[in-house]
Amino acid sequence: MNGLLQDLRIAIRGLRQKPGFALLAILILALGSGAATIMFTVVSGVVLKPLAYPDSDRLVAVHVQADKFGDVWGFSYPDFLDCLRDCRSFEGITAWGYSGGTVSAPGEPEYVTGRRVSSELFSVLRIQLVRGRSFEAEEDQFGAAPVVIISTRLWQQRYGSDPHAVGMSLNYDGKAYTIVGIAPPGFQLDGVADVFTPLGQTNEPRMRWRAARFLHVVGRLHRGVTLAQAQSELAVLSQRLAKAYPADNGGITQVLHPLQAELVQGVKPTLLLLLGAVIVVLLIGCVNVASLFLTRVVSRQHEFALRLALGAPRVRLLRQCLTESGALGICGGLLGLLLALVGTHPFIRFWPDGMPRVEDIHVDWRVLLFALSASILTGLIFGLIPALRANNSAIEETLRSRSRTIAGSARRPLSAFVMCQIALALVLLSAAGVLGRTLLRLSSLNPGIDIRNVLTARVGVSPGVLSDPTKSRADWKNLLEDVRRLPPVKSAALTDIVPMREGENTLWYSTTATIPPLSQAPWALASAVTPDYLNVMRLPLLRGRFFGDNDTLGNTQVVVIDEKLAHHAFGAEDPVGKLLWIPAMGNNPVEVVGVVGHVRHWGLAGDDLSRIQDQVYYPLAEVPDRLVRLFSSIISLVIRTDVPPLNTIQALQQQARGAVGDQSLYEINTMEQLASGSLAQQRFLFLLFSIFSALALLLACVGIYSVLAYLMSQRVPEIGIRLAMGANSSDIVRLVLRESLVIILAGTAIGLATSLGTGRVLRHLVPTVQTSQASIFAVILPTMIAVALFASYIPARRAARVDPMVALRYE
Amino acid sequence: MTDAGQPLIQIEELTKVFYTDEVETHALSGVHLGIGKGEYVAISGPSGCGKSTLLSIIGLLDTPTGGKFQLNGEPVENLDFGARSRIRNREIGFIFQSFNLIGDLTVYENVELPLTYRQKMPSPERKKRVMESLERVGMAHRVRHYPSQLSGGQQQRVAVARALGGHPSILLADEPTGNLDSRNGEAVMELLQDLHREGATICMVTHDPRFVKHAQREIHLFDGKVVAEEELHKLMQDVHA
């Protein structure tokens, strides 16, 4: 113990003598382990940690899957009820769907997001309400008295956290609800929501359709029931439903997955990718510090040899090396931890479209363990190698040698370290290159519409008109007219879905009157739009016509299809005048009156990956009365302006307030924002990989520089001899560069081979990546070599300036 | 000794001052010296009198602080780095006390080294010269060895071969026997004498009186100045008194 303290004292004295070295080493380690700890904090919180619900390992997400295409859909309400009644595997099972509406009292009218949940939700998740109670089964039925559970946020904002808020009334969507409970703060159900209403009370026709699969279903398995057992029970139920309802349920199976995997599947690949990248950076940092250390030890070889000759046991020297590197490792690790503590939350905020389970991300013991083991391991790696080297080196030779050139054996591990750093940096650079190329390719894709000068907004329709379809239709019409009165608005339209924004509406169609079963029929994305939609979006009209004001209910139903649907359904034939059977639009066929270009609805990146490619448009005016209320709740306004559209927002909001002034616009975006947002994930990955690879390149350069500078300092006498023999400065520069070029090329070759492997991993994890790496290597290889050579040029230059007199006096 | 009348090296009023930590060291203070082609000159004097400094300046490794220095009739005291290394490569052959072979290069590569810095020497010619020089010093059978595998005397012979390979105008040797035992030292001295007999110009620093007699002419340095032999004895006695 005494010896250890002494070692520590010696180590600290040694480091104080070379503060630059110690500082550099600590900084590199802190950066590496800090970044790794941040990523691990996130991965641990989001992917590894069990969900915050009690016994969350028994929670499963249930879907239906079409046997033919393997598509995964949500549940329909009737299917859910069957499952609820018949499935024995579950202790409880619950369904929920998205909703939202205007809260008009108490307080100012405001659009809030909501969820419709079945009465079992809170008991299945085992969530304790802050106040009040969950829904009763009787309340979860059509016609029951309107009750609501509100978020803590709404409770604080609208009721001033009144302890007696339960029992009070909330005016939501034009209806008075009685508050029965208050959800705990931070409670999320795929994002935050403020209003929870009983799903069973929903008065929408789709609640009765087996084909309307819009619900999320979560179940809690009985203790002891395995996933496989539950799965086989669901399979039996699926078969029974398929037999009973062949049109809607034929070829469809219910499947389940652990809820946790389900929640994070969107971000898991990205997170793992980033964790991998960050670990590579950490590795480079370690190797970097290791080579720093090796140069130190080699230059102290004489001292060590002397100590050994004087009888110091080898273990002592080993321990001294380890103490020094351990001290640095722990310093770096602690600083890295500090970095992680301050850096994690900015990093999460920086994540595009929200990270799931943010509330579960904390620096916890796992992360502490990770940071600690990372730094200890680093300490071991970079302490042990030099220490072992000092041990192995033939002491007598070192002492005896009058050779004033550094032996090749010391040069080799240093060169190997530099090679590693170059190889690892190249791996990251090529990944960044692949992601950059992908991003470039995706950004240059034609979205299919003219995204410039288009503003989109959801409309929180006046609650007063909701219950009356005629009033609603008049309200839509007035809204358009009001908006068109604004000078910068060139055209305005209403639509149920907006390209590249969340929200979709899919239906299946047939070209014949005999409709195949649901799971076999082709699917299309449907948009209900007003006639000006063509002008707002500047959709290319390829054939026929778009809608006019006469295309309303009562006349023949007409649709416009996109080129892909035209091709799939009618091949080379002219689709105009042809008929389509679309069950969701009634039993009568609809007539195709025009063909427009395909729109990348699922985002610039996502559209190619989506199985549903066909698109169909129909007039909003053809929406039947019974669906008007539903459409009112999802409707969006799109306008084309002749000024930058963001400048018109205020005037637009003013103009859209409606007759009673209780109508609002929300989720306001320009089409350009939506298009660029659809690449946010790609951009984020690219950005981070660029940062990481720049860091890696920088570290590799520091490594090349410090190792070469060291090697050159060892070779000053040799350089003196060469100069005495008549070498001039360019000879010396060339000598140094040639040697480093060999190292650089070897590292590059290793990196190249590794990149080919990691490229495959990347393509696997990020499906939009298709780019071949060849073109990327063509750019990064010369860059890499040039940068590395530049890093070598500085020590080479310095070597060439050696004064031969001084060099030869080195004895 | 065809051009014995024309001096190869002509030095006048040569001074060299080192400045270190505000201390001026006058290593050379007004040296006059001429060396003719084919001459064998020994420079002797007590340690620290400026012998090595003088040799380095003659070898264009260092520049004088003042005075004139002509090599082959050309003034060389004010040349730039590149020009000096070019001349060094062609005209000067160095032999050091501590051999100064490069440990990572074989005997062959060490001898070849000065020739690689000479442009446009075809490689057969280079090879011929290397082998010639190695044969001349009796080391041709050790081409693939590394310096650490040779004895001190052998290393110094390789160093001589390296100096010979470039066919220099003058060989400069700074205490070439300093690191050798007397037997090996004698052998190297004999080698130098043979080379002189074959026409080489040699300027050697030594303080070993046994070897001074090999030279045709002895130059005494004392405190940075050239002094006559009698004067040197007097000065030395003063010092010891």
Ligand SMILES: Nc1ncnc2c1ncn2[C@@H]1O[C@H](COP(=O)(O)OP(=O)(O)O)[C@@H](O)[C@H]1O
């Ligand atoms: N680079 C230098 N910087 C400072 N002083 C030097 C340097 N080289 C030589 N000297 C000094 O110049 C004097 C002559 O040195 P040197 O020529 O090496 O002597 P010698 O070879 O005769 O022993 C000595 O006093 C020495 O300390």
Ligand SMILES: [Mg+2]
């Ligand atoms: Mg000397």
